Amino acid sequence: MSVSPYLQVPQQPPHKPRVALFITCLVDSMRPSVGFATIKLLEAAGCHVEVPDLQTCCGQPAYNSGAKQDTQKLARLNIKKFADYDYVVAPSGSCIGMLHQYPDLFEKNSKDYKQAQELAGRAWEITSFLTDVLQYQPAPTQQSMTITYHDSCAGLRELGIHQQPRQLLERIDKLQINEMAEADTCCGFGGTFCIKFPDISNRMVSNKTDNAEASRAQLLVGGDLGCLMNMAGKLKRQGSHMQTRHVTEILANMLDIPAIGEGENTPLRPTNSDLGYEV
Amino acid sequence: MQINSPKFKDNARIALADANLQQALGNLKAGFPGKRAAAIGRLPEFDALRDQAQDIKNHVIENLDFYLETFESKVQDNGGHVHWASSSEDACQTILDICQSVGARTVTKGKSMVTEEIGLNDFLEKHSVTPVETDLGEYILQLREDHPSHIIAPAIHLNLSDVSEIFAEKHGTEAKHQPEELMQEARDVLRDHFVAADVGITGANFYVPETGSTIIVTNEGNGDLTQTLPKVHIVVTSIEKCVPTLEDLSLFMRLLSRSATGQECTVYNTLSSGPRQPGDQDGPEQFHVVLVDNGRSSMVGDDLQDMLRCIRCSACMNHCPVYSQIGGHAYGWVYPGPMGSVLTPKMIGIHDAGHLPNASTFCGKCESVCPVRIPLPKLMRSWRETQHQQQASPAIGRMAIGGWAWLARHPRLYKLGSSIAIKAMSIMAGNKGRLKSLPVGRGWTLWRDLPAPQGSSFQQQWKQQQNKGDKS
Numbered sequence: 021m022s023v024s025p026y027l028q029v030p031q032q033p034p035h036k037p038r039v040a041l042f043i044t045c046l047v048d049s050m051r052p053s054v055g056f057a058t059i060k061l062l063e064a065a066g067c068h069v070e071v072p073d074l075q076t077c078c079g080q081p082a083y084n085s086g087a088k089q090d091t092q093k094l095a096r097l098n099i100k101k102f103a104d105y106d107y108v109v110a111p112s113g114s115c116i117g118m119l120h121q122y123p124d125l126f127e128k129n130s131k132d133y134k135q136a137q138e139l140a141g142r143a144w145e146i147t148s149f150l151t152d153v154l155q156y157q158p159a160p161t162q163q164s165m166t167i168t169y170h171d172s173c174a175g176l177r178e179l180g181i182h183q184q185p186r187q188l189l190e191r192i193d194k195l196q197i198n199e200m201a202e203a204d205t206c207c208g209f210g211g212t213f214c215i216k217f218p219d220i221s222n223r224m225v226s227n228k229t230d231n232a233e234a235s236r237a238q239l240l241v242g243g244d245l246g247c248l249m250n251m252a253g254k255l256k257r258q259g260s261h262m263q264t265r266h267v268t269e270i271l272a273n274m275l276d277i278p279a280i281g282e283g284e285n286t287p288l289r290p291t292n293s294d295l296g297y298e299v
Numbered sequence: 300m301q302i303n304s305p306k307f308k309d310n311a312r313i314a315l316a317d318a319n320l321q322q323a324l325g326n327l328k329a330g331f332p333g334k335r336a337a338a339i340g341r342l343p344e345f346d347a348l349r350d351q352a353q354d355i356k357n358h359v360i361e362n363l364d365f366y367l368e369t370f371e372s373k374v375q376d377n378g379g380h381v382h383w384a385s386s387s388e389d390a391c392q393t394i395l396d397i398c399q400s401v402g403a404r405t406v407t408k409g410k411s412m413v414t415e416e417i418g419l420n421d422f423l424e425k426h427s428v429t430p431v432e433t434d435l436g437e438y439i440l441q442l443r444e445d446h447p448s449h450i451i452a453p454a455i456h457l458n459l460s461d462v463s464e465i466f467a468e469k470h471g472t473e474a475k476h477q478p479e480e481l482m483q484e485a486r487d488v489l490r491d492h493f494v495a496a497d498v499g500i501t502g503a504n505f506y507v508p509e510t511g512s513t514i515i516v517t518n519e520g521n522g523d524l525t526q527t528l529p530k531v532h533i534v535v536t537s538i539e540k541c542v543p544t545l546e547d548l549s550l551f552m553r554l555l556s557r558s559a560t561g562q563e564c565t566v567y568n569t570l571s572s573g574p575r576q577p578g579d580q581d582g583p584e585q586f587h588v589v590l591v592d593n594g595r596s597s598m599v600g601d602d603l604q605d606m607l608r609c610i611r612c613s614a615c616m617n618h619c620p621v622y623s624q625i626g627g628h629a630y631g632w633v634y635p636g637p638m639g640s641v642l643t644p645k646m647i648g649i650h651d652a653g654h655l656p657n658a659s660t661f662c663g664k665c666e667s668v669c670p671v672r673i674p675l676p677k678l679m680r681s682w683r684e685t686q687h688q689q690q691a692s693p694a695i696g697r698m699a700i701g702g703w704a705w706l707a708r709h710p711r712l713y714k715l716g717s718s719i720a721i722k723a724m725s726i727m728a729g730n731k732g733r734l735k736s737l738p739v740g741r742g743w744t745l746w747r748d749l750p751a752p753q754g755s756s757f758q759q760q761w762k763q764q765q766n767k768g769d770k771s
């Protein structure tokens with residue numbers, strides 16, 4: 021869980037790279053709009069985007085459940101599926117983090133190991149890819165909103181993603197980031213952890229939503245759908261008005277779609293300062 | 300110590316509902332991590348020091364036999380004795396033998412997690428030797444017949460009134476309510492024990508083969524009184540706590556104090572290099588070192604070897620979002636938090652400790668603060684792999700993961716399955732955008748809603764768009 025050794029930034033941003041979108045199982049089934057937002061951003065940044073057919077999952081649930089052989093089999097499938105692209109990009113630090121762990125699954129210097137290393141060297145999380153690899157500067161836009169950003173664990177600690185999404189968000193005029201306390205503390209999702217240890221997970225996500233609300237932001241934003249569904253689900257259960265979105269939806273200006281866990285697209289709650297609260 | 304790890308889930312539930320404990324854990328969270336961050340902020344070369352420390356420890360583990368033998372001969376040269384203990388029982392018996400050889404009735408003890416691990420206090424008491432803990436936290440726990448919930452702040456789960464009550468009861472004094480008064484009372488009681496003790500037992504944060512020395516770092520000075528006043532000093536430590544030279548020791552001291560309490564330097568740093576020599580003004584007449592293995596040597600060369608680098612600083616638990624919600628007792632044995640979730644299964648067996656390596660989100664904070672860069676999540680995962688191979692994890696979970704992984708390798712069936720699930724969830728959610736309950740995965744909906752899927756899958760929508768594009 022230390023920062024991946026495979027994050028090698030090319031010296032010159034490539035010209036019109038051929039990028040495979042790794043859609044991830046959660047975005048594929050639960051929130052396709054994140055996939056479309058990601059494509060929109062990649063194309064705006066000058067990429068040729070393709071979606072390899074019949075994608076499933078990175079294998080992380082099996083890996084973290086101790087099912088190493090199952091994980092190896094899935095890894096081999098994904099190594100093959102994503103072989104012919106300049107880059108593999110996903111709207112998730114967690115799933116890309118898993119791709120960066122593929123080499124650990126295989127015997128050092130085996131054929132699988134080398135192929136896994138090669139894939140890891142091309143695999144990037146979207147905000148990191150846009151900033152670190154492409155050095156993309158989005159055209160200035162305007163969105164009047166106050167957000168707070170949750171740093172998902174794998175993105176932060178395996179891929180070094182902290183500044184990248186903020187850097188992109190800060191280019192949006194009238195968007196204000198209110199940093200919450202403990203933004204880098206786990207939200208308690210942890211894949212199967214939240215099902216196996218529901219009471220502990222609940223306390224962790226409650227701390228997270230407390231911190232998010234205390235930031236007095238209107239919108240909770242992050243880069244991993246698992247964490248976002250966990251936090252949004254808690255906020256909704258608590259009856260909170262705070263909305264939750266994936267960072268790509270904001271960057272791609274796709275705010276006409278209902279926020280995570282919302283049935284319809286409701287306007288953002290006025291900021292607390294608008295209500296005359298002390299900020 | 301009684302093993303309560305199998306009841307981890309119940310322990311955790313009780314801990315979450317314990318208001319006093321939650322308050323105490325809040326203090327911990329507000330204290331150590333911030334102090335550590337500040338101390339490291341003042342030491343720009345911290346990461347480089349961590350790399351060095353990791354290299355030194357790896358070197359030590361690969362040459363452990365050499366360093367152990369060198370240490371033994373140095374201690375002997377200095378006039379001390381080294382005892383080898385392969386198990387807890389061996390260690391306890393060795394210590395008892397030394398105590399009995401000098402007719403000891405009471406022994407004072409400095410803080411030592413290894414003596415907790417081997418269950419020394421119970422063993423000594425059974426054989427009519429009275430141990431007296433002299434670290435304030437440990438002393439409070441001993442009065443309460445309690446156990447440490449943290450490896451460097453053992454009584455972190457207690458609050459002021461707990462201490463006030465137990466002192467009044469056990470000392471027969473009027474209840475005091477100021478921390479200073481309580482500390483003074485403990486000091487008064489302990490002074491007599493220090494003077495009366497026949498044997499002093501301490502742990503060791505490190506041992507140094509170069510000079511045959513052991514070292515303790517404390518903030519109370521109790522360790523010095525424990526080891527200097529009695530005629531016999533017994534050091535109980537474990538075989539991996541080796542740093543080859545005094546030069547190396549200084550590096551580890553810099554890392555340890557900052558990682559543990561955020562101090563630049565711990566208050567008392569005391570080296571012991573044998574018994575009193577002619578001309579010395581004080582010091583013990585006998586100096587014994589008991590080197591405990593207790594399963595450690597079998598970790599050399601296996602998947603858990605990296606764990607032998609651990610210097611017991613507690614940074615992993617201080618920063619763990621699970622530990623900081625449930626505290627140390629929930630883990631059910633001596634070593635809590637991430638380091639305990641790796642070590643405990645080794646020491647009490649994966650059968651009893653099965654929950655521990657699973658009770659982590661793999662958030663990676665532990666590894667990111669570890670001064671010797673132990674890949675704690677990887678080591679916990681290795682226990683999960685062992686459980687999976689031995690079919691020791693719950694059958695339902697194993698079948699679910701196995702079935703899911705099989706589906707994920709058969710994308711067409713996977714697509715069919717996921718489209719059915721998406722449809723079902725969409726119907727159940729109606730126009731609310733979320734579900735309040737689910738037939739499976741109740742752990743999720745017990746405490747939170749489940750955001751509903753947006754409709755059909757991305758891949759389905761993408762395909763439809765592509766087909767449309769082709770036709771137009």
